[in-house]
Amino acid sequence: MKQTVYLEDRGQDFLEWDIEDGVVVGCRPFQAWSWKGTKVHNESIQPGDILSITPPVTGVLTTLNYPVERVITQLGRAQLSTYHGAMGQSQRGVDCVCGGLSIFYSWSWAGNGKARCWHCGAWISWPDLEVRQDLRKGSARLVEEAVSST
Numbered sequence: 059m060k061q062t063v064y065l066e067d068r069g070q071d072f073l074e075w076d077i078e079d080g081v082v083v084g085c086r087p088f089q090a091w092s093w094k095g096t097k098v099h100n101e102s103i104q105p106g107d108i109l110s111i112t113p114p115v116t117g118v119l120t121t122l123n124y125p126v127e128r129v130i131t132q133l134g135r136a137q138l139s140t141y142h143g144a145m146g147q148s149q150r151g152v153d154c155v156c157g158g159l160s161i162f163y164s165w166s167w168a169g170n171g172k173a174r175c176w177h178c179g180a181w182i183s184w185p186d187l188e189v190r191q192d193l194r195k196g197s198a199r200l201v202e203e204a205v206s207s208t
């Protein structure tokens with residue numbers, strides 16, 4: 059699983075971490091040399107969480123002082139389905155990784171190039187169909203509600 063974690067800005071030199079299978083693989087905008095390879099021990103990461111980490115520089119288990127503000131999780135790739143609606147080409151059926159089918163009009167993607175799955179609330183981008191869950195502080199409950207209503 060691949061996640062991008064945005065940390066609360068308290069004046070530190072790094073604000074974003076890419077975490078893959080529990081290891082930091084990217085760090086922005088600075089200090090990648092210091093944090094790449096850091097082990098992240100949290101089983102799941104939510105906005106508001108404090109990360110429990112072992113940086114390679116010290117090899118010592120510690121906690122990061124900057125709370126998580128936002129988490130983007132790559133869930134995989136959706137598939138275009140064979141849905142043919144009454145309005146033909148202006149609609150596309152998309153099978154999300156959650157198993158739910160959403161019907162999007164072409165203008166659903168307009169502007170920011172992404173539309174929200176009707177079932178799990180994840181964002182599906184066009185045209186690559188990457189499915190991402192985007193949790194920000196204060197929005198976590200909203201997404202949970204969308205999931206439980208399916």
Ligand SMILES: [Zn+2]
Pocket residue numbers: 154155156157158175176177178179180
């Ligand atoms: Zn979905």
